[in-house]
Amino acid sequence: MDNSRLSTVLAIPKRPWFWAFAASAIAYLATLSLTEGRGGGELLSAALTFASFSAIVGLGQMFVITLGPGNVDLSIPATMTLAGTLSLKFMDGAADLILPGLALAIAVGISTGIFNYLLIRLLRIPPIIATLSASFLYQSLAIWWNRGLRIKPPEALADFSTGSIAGLPNLTIIGVLIALLSWVVLERSIFGRWVSAFGQNTRAARLSGIPVETVRAVTYVLSAVLASFTGYLLASFSGGAALNMGTEYLLISIAVVVIGGCSIAGGNSNVPGIWGGALLMFLVVSMLNSYGFGAGVRLIMTGAIIIAIVAAASGKGRSA
Amino acid sequence: MNGKYRILLPVLSLTVLLAAVFYLQPRAMSYFGLNLLFNLAVPIALATIAQMMIIMVNDIDLSVGTFVSFVACVTATFLNDAPLLGVAILLASILAYAAIGALIHIRQLPAIVVTLGMSFVWGGLAVLLLPSPGGAAPAWIRTVMTVKPPLVPMAVVACVVIAGLTHLLIMRSSTGTLLRAVGGNAQAVARSGWSVTKLKAGAYALAGFFGVLAGVCLVGLTTSADANIALRYTLLSIAGVILGGGEFTGGRVSPVGAVLGALTLALAGSFLSFMRLSPDWQIGAQGAILILVLAVRLIFSRRGRKWKGAENG
Numbered sequence: 001m002d003n004s005r006l007s008t009v010l011a012i013p014k015r016p017w018f019w020a021f022a023a024s025a026i027a028y029l030a031t032l033s034l035t036e037g038r039g040g041g042e043l044l045s046a047a048l049t050f051a052s053f054s055a056i057v058g059l060g061q062m063f064v065i066t067l068g069p070g071n072v073d074l075s076i077p078a079t080m081t082l083a084g085t086l087s088l089k090f091m092d093g094a095a096d097l098i099l100p101g102l103a104l105a106i107a108v109g110i111s112t113g114i115f116n117y118l119l120i121r122l123l124r125i126p127p128i129i130a131t132l133s134a135s136f137l138y139q140s141l142a143i144w145w146n147r148g149l150r151i152k153p154p155e156a157l158a159d160f161s162t163g164s165i166a167g168l169p170n171l172t173i174i175g176v177l178i179a180l181l182s183w184v185v186l187e188r189s190i191f192g193r194w195v196s197a198f199g200q201n202t203r204a205a206r207l208s209g210i211p212v213e214t215v216r217a218v219t220y221v222l223s224a225v226l227a228s229f230t231g232y233l234l235a236s237f238s239g240g241a242a243l244n245m246g247t248e249y250l251l252i253s254i255a256v257v258v259i260g261g262c263s264i265a266g267g268n269s270n271v272p273g274i275w276g277g278a279l280l281m282f283l284v285v286s287m288l289n290s291y292g293f294g295a296g297v298r299l300i301m302t303g304a305i306i307i308a309i310v311a312a313a314s315g316k317g318r319s320a
Numbered sequence: 321m322n323g324k325y326r327i328l329l330p331v332l333s334l335t336v337l338l339a340a341v342f343y344l345q346p347r348a349m350s351y352f353g354l355n356l357l358f359n360l361a362v363p364i365a366l367a368t369i370a371q372m373m374i375i376m377v378n379d380i381d382l383s384v385g386t387f388v389s390f391v392a393c394v395t396a397t398f399l400n401d402a403p404l405l406g407v408a409i410l411l412a413s414i415l416a417y418a419a420i421g422a423l424i425h426i427r428q429l430p431a432i433v434v435t436l437g438m439s440f441v442w443g444g445l446a447v448l449l450l451p452s453p454g455g456a457a458p459a460w461i462r463t464v465m466t467v468k469p470p471l472v473p474m475a476v477v478a479c480v481v482i483a484g485l486t487h488l489l490i491m492r493s494s495t496g497t498l499l500r501a502v503g504g505n506a507q508a509v510a511r512s513g514w515s516v517t518k519l520k521a522g523a524y525a526l527a528g529f530f531g532v533l534a535g536v537c538l539v540g541l542t543t544s545a546d547a548n549i550a551l552r553y554t555l556l557s558i559a560g561v562i563l564g565g566g567e568f569t570g571g572r573v574s575p576v577g578a579v580l581g582a583l584t585l586a587l588a589g590s591f592l593s594f595m596r597l598s599p600d601w602q603i604g605a606q607g608a609i610l611i612l613v614l615a616v617r618l619i620f621s622r623r624g625r626k627w628k629g630a631e632n633g
Contacts, residue, residue, distance in 0.1 A: 011507060072432075074555075096546050125614045128380075132555055133610040140604025167501055258433045296448035303440025309424070310433050 016154075016261025019309055027283035031290050044168055047282045049237075052175030054278035055279030056230045056258035057249050059182045060223030065257050067188075067216060070201040071127050073223045075116055076111075076253050077246030078135035078142070083108040084241035085146040086230050088153055102232060109228030113137055113221030120220070121213065143243060153236040153237045161237040171233060172274025178226070181273040194221060200264030215219030223266055252281055259309050280305075326565035326572075328571060330580035333563065333613045337587050344594040354418045355473035359541060361586035362465075364556055365386070366534035368564070368582040369486050371557035373568055374526040376490070377502045377520055378539045379424065379431030383439035384531060385554035389547055390446040391535025395523070396455025396545035400534070405459070410536075414528035421524025425517050439554070446547035453546030457539045478537075479579055486575035487592055495510030499523050503571025556585055584613070 016144040028047070032040050057076050064073045093100040113133070119130035152158070163170050186192035194215045197205040206212045227256035230249075259280055260273025284305055288298045341357065343348045348357055373382040391410065399406030406554050420438060424431050490496035501509045504520050510516045528622055534553070539545050562568075563584055564577030588609045592602050 007428070051507070088364070089391045119611060123615045124618060126562065126568055129559060129610070131612065132559065133607040134613070136607025136610070140601050140607070142599040142604075145597075198468070251439070254436060258430070258436075294448070294451075296444045296446075296451070297413045299444030299447060301444075303437040303442075303444065306437035306440065307434055310437070311427055312428055 015270075015272075016255065017273030017276050017311060018140055020261065020273050021281050023305070023309065024276060024279040024283050027287045031287040034290050045164070045167070046060065047279055047286070049169045049241045049276065049297050050282045051278035052169070053234055053237075054249065054252045054256050054281055055175045055229050055275050056233075057227050057253045058260070058274045058278055059178060059271070060226035062257045062262055062269050062271070063186075063195060063219045064173060065254075066195050066199045066221045066266055066269045067219055071216075071266065072200075072254065073125065073131050073220065073227075074128060074226040075112060075131040075135035075138060076223065077145075077248075077250045078138035079109060079112045079224050079227040080234065080249060081243060082112065082138045082142045082145075082231070083228030084231035084235030084245060085142045085243070086181070088241045089146060089237050091151075091154055091157075091253055093152050093154050095156045098157050101154075101157075102229075105232035106225055109225035110221055112228070113224030114217070114241065116224065119215045121128075121217070127316040145216060146241065146243065148215065150240040150242070152240055157236045158239060161233055169298040172235070179271050179275055180302055182191040186269060186271060190296045191215070191218070196267050196269070199268070201267075218236035246261075252278075253282060255306055256293040259306065312314065324456045326574055327580075329617055330564045330584065331573075334580050334587065335479065335540075335614070337584055337591055339586065341591050342624050345589070348590075349389070351473055355475055357587060357615040358415050358473070358475035358583065359374045360480065361583050362555055363484075363534040363541070363550070364553065364560065364586050365479050365482055365579045365582040366530050366537060367550070367553040368557045368560035368578045370527040370529040370534065371531065372561045372564075372566060372573050372575065372578045373523050374431070374435075374559050375503075375558075375568060376571055377421075377523045378506075378569055378571070379435075379500050380558065380568070380615050381435045381527060382432060383405055383442055384527075384557050386439045386442040386446065387417075387528075387531045387555050388535045388550035388593040389545075390449075391440040391444045392539045392542075392545040393449040393455065394472055394547050395461070395536050395539040396457060397449055400458045410532050414525055414532060415530070417528030418521040418525035418553075422517050422521040422608065423464075424499060424524075441549065444627060447603075450545060450547050453544060455539075455545050457543045461536055461540035465537060475508075481582060483576045483579040486579075489574050490573070492537045495522075499526075500571035500573070503569070503573075514592065534605035556582070559610055560585055563610070585610075 013225070022081060028043065030039075033042060057080070060266050061073055061076065064071050086108055087101040090104050091097040116127075116134050119125050120127050123130070125133075139241055152163075157207075160170055165173065168221040186195065194210045194212075197208075197210055197211055198215050202212060205215075225251075227246075231246065234245055256277030257269075258273050259277035260270065260275075262269040262273060281302075284302060285298060293301070307308070345353075367388055370386050371381055371503065391413065394406060394409050394413075395407075398409055421436060423429065424434050442607055465474070469477055490500065498509065498514060498519055502516055502523065506516050509519065513597055514531070535550070537552060560581035561573065561578050562581070564574055564579070564581030566573040567579060587607075588606050590601075591609075592605050595605075
């Protein structure tokens with residue numbers, strides 16, 4: 001018993017998510033060393049808050065990428081924007097419409113997910129192009145619906161999304177709960193096994209009786225629902241929906257999946273790494289910010305770190 | 321899909337779209353009109369060819385847009401002020417592309433991620449060069465891009481030349497055949513004694529080369545640059561390759577198709593502005609056109625089973 005526990009601890013650095021958390025810790029300490037430890041709590045709380053958005057959309061992207069080569073959801077930013085604008089306009093600041101607004105956001109996610117899947121399934125369009133073209137439609141829909149108005153979220157919802165319980169931001173609690181749920185689904189449920197089997201060998205999965213098309217449909221819907229939920233939260237958090245609010249989450253959602261140590265070739269994913277990647281993406285930017293680097297250097301360093309982590313992680317014999 | 325029919329779809333979609341544009345705006349059916357319609361298509365066509373080089377070897381390049389923006393910034397600054405240094409920087413960036421191709425192959429890294437990282441790097445370099453829009457196009461590029469050949473406008477001539485040359489290079493030369501073979505079966509290529517690393521580096525270098533051409537041409541048309549000038553090229557180029565009958569796996573690409581696909585996408589924008597569509601729906605209509613054309617593709621590929629195989633590979 002003790003031996004196995006020891007070997008579990010010793011095996012931690014070999015876990016694919018280890019590097020994301022280790023690098024996050026380094027970035028955090030490097031930032032604090034500049035301020036001689038002041039503002040550590042604020043930085044941690046900001047990192048936990050902003051990483052929640054990346055983590056939730058990243059989890060959706062993770063399920064899609066687990067399906068294997070060519071499967072990726074490029075419509076996440078447009079779905080976020082559409083859900084954010086539609087639900088905020090619907091609530092129009094009224095506190096009693098918070099839950100119906102949430103339901104509307106989720107409904108947007110379900111619809112866009114089904115639409116994405118139908119393009120892939122019925123029209124046989126490669127997922128990259130299908131989700132990309134569909135995202136143009138969602139974007140237009142959001143523009144047309146919103147007319148550039150910035151509607152404030154209901155006060156109670158805004159307070160909730162910026163508030164915290166016992167020092168932990170509410171958004172982080174939600175993000176961690178969703179991650180736990182995703183972990184259970186991926187590792188402990190039959191659906192999760194099916195998703196992994198689909199990514200490892202679709203033909204074998206189909207021949208062994210797995211309803212592969214249902215698995216794929218549910219996965220795309222799941223990704224869209226998580227994106228629309230994030231859009232709802234982000235719009236409430238930032239005091240209103242903006243038409244470009246999802247833009248940066250396209251690259252981030254893919255980056256956290258990869259930094260977190262999921263195989264981009266599909267069939268192999270891990271949930272903790274998504275949070276590690278999400279924290280890293282935020283902490284690196286704030287570290288470079290506090291060292292006074294401009295936008296250019298910040299972008300170059302972000303890119304170099306993504307490449308370095310992927311190159312280092314694949315040296316662990318993870319790659320195909 | 322049979323090779324002969326592969327080219328039919330892009331030809332058909334371009335013809336239909338062109339006919340629709342001429343119907344809506346008969347005055348477009350002139351030397352000046354055609355030039356206006358297709359002017360900005362030249363850099364898009366070059367960027368699409370660059371993307372095709374990467375898709376040909378089974379990878380995908382998410383950094384095309386920021387790379388073209390970076391090249392545009394170099395062109396509008398260094399190439400204008402210090403031509404020698406400018407050329408050196410552009411050559412170095414092509415070498416960087418080749419190095420990335422080699423790295424991806426040697427370490428067996430996922431191209432989608434490495435190019436995603438590179439898109440940050442190119443974007444950062446572009447911001448460092450030109451923090452705010454500006455710079456100036458070198459006079460000679462301006463002259464080349466605005467030259468007025470007799471009968472047919474420059475944009476059309478340029479696209480025909482690009483399609484013809486890349487067709488010879490990729491479909492007719494032995495190097496092109498080898499490069500496509502890397503996408504088809506890299507292991508077989510390696511077993512027959514070729515260095516897949518060198519071939520992949522070559523394909524990436526070609527992509528870098530065409531990316532450089534796209535950026536230089538773009539500045540020749542716009543006369544100045546900014547760091548975000550070509551961001552949408554990443555998605556446009558991927559869509560152009562697929563519209564042109566290319567596939568994500570197996571080295572099945574068509575240079576002529578890719579150029580036609582790029583022209584179709586460029587024309588879709590003009591078509592929508594002629595339709596006097598509300599600006600709200602401009603982007604959405606582009607998506608709808610893309611979906612429509614790809615839906616027509618179903619008719620061209622009767623062999624559904626083969627499709628499923630290619631998709632799930």
